[in-house]
Amino acid sequence: MMQPVGASYKVQRRVAGINNIRLDGMTDLVLRAKGKSVFDIGCNRGMVGYQFAEQGASVVHGCDNYEVGIQTAREVFADLRFVEGRFEVVDLTEGPKALNVFNSPGYDIVLCLATYHKLKRLMEPEELTVLMQFFGRWTRKYFGWRGTSDKPDENEEEIFNLDRDFSGVGLKRIHTSYLSSELGVAAIWARP
Template identity: 70%
Template structure:
């Protein structure tokens, strides 16, 4: 695509400074942690985690320009191991494993991504993918629903309670504090 044809578009709800609203406990636990951001967009949440001491920040998205931005954003942070890859998650566990192997992370984030996958993936494949991400989680799995479809969020939480439970995680926090971004939840290793 020619640069003159590229039109910037809004890709997220809210601004980078409130993306973790209701989940700031994870930001406080970033120091010395490894972080994986599922659907990382332009890498701003991972960058916030790095600014709070995360030593590893990996992420994936099918938005190629966003991945390029994330790579550029992290280029000067030499103390942080980074890897941002274009990845179509509809390829399931096999696609993630091809790119990231069997990597595990202290904190795995799935912010405003699950509902997009749910629209285009068979339920069983999405469940298998979430179980895999749960198994890749060493300490905490953070999720945010969609602000414009709150009824769907409760179903997603129920699905994640099941899928992440199969991976040994239990929901330890649910927050409805953000009127702009909607519900957020954190699962922890039991």
């Protein structure tokens, strides 16, 4: 249930880094946003999607289990006239069926930024593979992933798992960036 905003509500920082480095290592995707559709897995308050919208994305959708963040994203995108924005509260531990609410055949760019490690704690490995392969099939052009800076030892394992999962759905890793010491590793897979 959504917590009411009032005297008892305290705004919390929910992301690593600051807005201007949020996509460090992934700016190539932002530069390819014009006219594209984007889906943000674990979109929080929609600020990454907003950066894609600023660069001309025509569709920005996202999901998160954080109701206050989803409401914020909806409010932010309500004023963007040339972008179809849609943000839904979704429990991804329910697997691909949880995404039926979007009724979409796929997106040009799918993002999974500092979310995989959270899903890994909540889902069995086989279930996570099914979910990631669903997202891989949903990806028309590029899938962007970011690990987490507070668990750097897990990042390489996650990249290995995504390479394995995506090879079965036609995506190949084309970029890996270790530039961001504050945010962790970033990687991009593409559909040839």
